[in-house]
Amino acid sequence: MDYTRLFSHRTKYMRASEIRELLKLAEGKDVISFAGGLPDPQTFPVDDLAKIASYIIETYGTQALQYAPTAGVTLFRKTLASWLDNQGVKVNDNDSIIVTTGSQQGLDLVSRVLLDKRDIVITEKPTYLAAINAFKPSEPRFIGIEIDDDGMKTDELEEILKSMSKEDLSKVKFIYTIPTSQNPGGVTMTMDRRKHLLELAEKYDLLIIEDDPYSHFVFEPIEFQALKTLDKNGRVLYLGTFSKILSPGIRVGFMLGDKNLVSMMEMAKQAVDLHSSTLSQYVALEAIKRGVVDKTMDKARRIYRAKRDVMLEALEEHFKDLGRWTRPVGGMFIFVYLYKDVDTKPLMYKALERGVAYVPGGSFFVDGTGRNTLRLNFSYPSQEQIREGIKRLGEFFSAI
Numbered sequence: 001m002d003y004t005r006l007f008s009h010r011t012k013y014m015r016a017s018e019i020r021e022l023l024k025l026a027e028g029k030d031v032i033s034f035a036g037g038l039p040d041p042q043t044f045p046v047d048d049l050a051k052i053a054s055y056i057i058e059t060y061g062t063q064a065l066q067y068a069p070t071a072g073v074t075l076f077r078k079t080l081a082s083w084l085d086n087q088g089v090k091v092n093d094n095d096s097i098i099v100t101t102g103s104q105q106g107l108d109l110v111s112r113v114l115l116d117k118r119d120i121v122i123t124e125k126p127t128y129l130a131a132i133n134a135f136k137p138s139e140p141r142f143i144g145i146e147i148d149d150d151g152m153k154t155d156e157l158e159e160i161l162k163s164m165s166k167e168d169l170s171k172v173k174f175i176y177t178i179p180t181s182q183n184p185g186g187v188t189m190t191m192d193r194r195k196h197l198l199e200l201a202e203k204y205d206l207l208i209i210e211d212d213p214y215s216h217f218v219f220e221p222i223e224f225q226a227l228k229t230l231d232k233n234g235r236v237l238y239l240g241t242f243s244k245i246l247s248p249g250i251r252v253g254f255m256l257g258d259k260n261l262v263s264m265m266e267m268a269k270q271a272v273d274l275h276s277s278t279l280s281q282y283v284a285l286e287a288i289k290r291g292v293v294d295k296t297m298d299k300a301r302r303i304y305r306a307k308r309d310v311m312l313e314a315l316e317e318h319f320k321d322l323g324r325w326t327r328p329v330g331g332m333f334i335f336v337y338l339y340k341d342v343d344t345k346p347l348m349y350k351a352l353e354r355g356v357a358y359v360p361g362g363s364f365f366v367d368g369t370g371r372n373t374l375r376l377n378f379s380y381p382s383q384e385q386i387r388e389g390i391k392r393l394g395e396f397f398s399a400i
C-alpha cells in the first residue's frame with residue numbers, strides 16, 4: 001500500500017534528527033563519536049538505582065506500577081518543588097509543576113499548546129536541533145538571534161523587536177533559550193543579559209521558554225541565576241530534566257510555570273501519553289531523597305570538567321589554524337567555527353570514513369547559516385578517544 005497519501009499535512013515538517021541518524025551510522029563501527037549528546041555511563045548510579053528500583057517495587061509496588069495523574073505522582077511533584085528551591089530555581093505560589101517524559105516532551109507540548117501556523121518563535125542561533133524539530137510541525141516562522149561568549153545577544157534581540165510591526169509582535173509566541181551551558185553553542189548567558197532579556201519580555205509582553213538541562217552540573221564557579229528565578233510576572237516557563245543528572249533512560253523531565261499556562265500543557269499531555277512512567281517517577285523521588293542525584297551531579301561535574309579540558313587542549317594543538325571554538329563552563333558541547341568556507345555536512349560522511357563523527361553545525365541554525373560550524377560532544381568519549389579523535393579531525397580539516 002502507498003501510505004504517503006494518508007500522511008497528515010504536519011508530517012511534511014517532521015525531520016529525522018541528524019543527531020539520531022548519526023548515532024545510527026556510527027553504531028557498531030570503529031568510530032570515535034563526538035556526535036550524540038550522551039552522558040558518560042560512568043555517571044549512572046547503577047548500584048544505587050538497582051537498590052532503589054527493588055525497594056520501590058517492594059514497598060510501593062501497588063502505587064508505582066499503577067496509572068498516575070497526568071501531572072505526575074503528587075509526592076514526587078512536591079519533592080521536586082523543594083529540590084528545585086534548593087537548586088536556586090524559584091517556585092512561586094502561583095506556579096505548578098507537571099512531570100513530562102523527558103524535557104523533550106515539554107518542547108512538544110509547548111509546540112502543540114502555543115503555536116499556530118505563521119506564529120513567530122525566537123531562538124538563539126545556533127539552538128537545540130530537536131527543539132527546532134519539535135516546533136516545526138506547527139509551521140511557525142523562526143527568528144534566530146546570534147550568540148557570543150556571553151550568550152544570546154540581547155541587544156540584537158532588542159533591535160529586532162523594535163523594528164517589528166505591531167502585527168508581527170503579536171505573533172511572537174515565545175523566546176526559546178538555553179541560557180546555561182547552551183546546546184550546541186557551549187556558552188552561558190551573563191546575568192546582565194538575563195536581566196535585559198527579562199526587561200524586554202516585560203516591555204514587549206513576551207513569554208520565555210527556559211530549557212535548562214545543564215545548569216545543575218556547571219563545573220566552574222560562575223555566578224548565575226535561572227531566568228525563572230529572576231522573573232517576577234510569570235513570564236518564564238521552565239523545562240527541566242533528570243537525563244543528565246541521573247539517567248536519560250528513565251525519561252523523567254518536568255515543566256514549571258504559572259498554573260494557568262501549565263494546566264493547558266497538562267491537558268495536551270493527557271492525549272499524548274496519559275502520564276509519564278509512574279515507576280520512573282518513584283525512582284527519581286527516592287534518588288533525590290537518598291542524595292543519589294546530588295552524588296551524580298558531583299560526579300558529572302568532575303568527569304566532564306576533566307574531559308572538557310582534554311578536548312580544549314587537543315583543539316589548541318590540532319585546530320589552532322583551522323578555527324575558533326567556545327570554552328564552556330558546563331554542559332557537554334564545544335562548538336567550532338571553522339575559518340574556511342566549507343560545508344561540514346557533506347564532509348561529515350568523509351570524516352566518518354576516517355573514524356570520527358561530529359554533528360554538522362548548520363542543523364542548529366534556524367536560518368540555514370552556520371555551514372562552516374560543527375558541534376563536538378565531550379561527555380561521552382573517553383579522554384583517550386578525545387585526544388585521538390580531535391587529532392584525526394584536525395588532520396582531516398587541514399587536508400581540505
Ligand code: PMP
Pocket residue numbers: 037101102103104105128178183211213240241242243248252253
Ligand atoms: N533540551 C536540550 C537543550 C537538550 O540538550 C536535551 C537533550 N540533549 C533535551 C532538551 C532533551 O532531553 P531529555 O528529553 O532527555 O530530557
Ligand code: G9A
Pocket residue numbers: 017019020035036037038183
Ligand atoms: O537524541 C538524543 O539521543 C539526545 C541527544 C541530544 C543532543 O545530542 O543534543
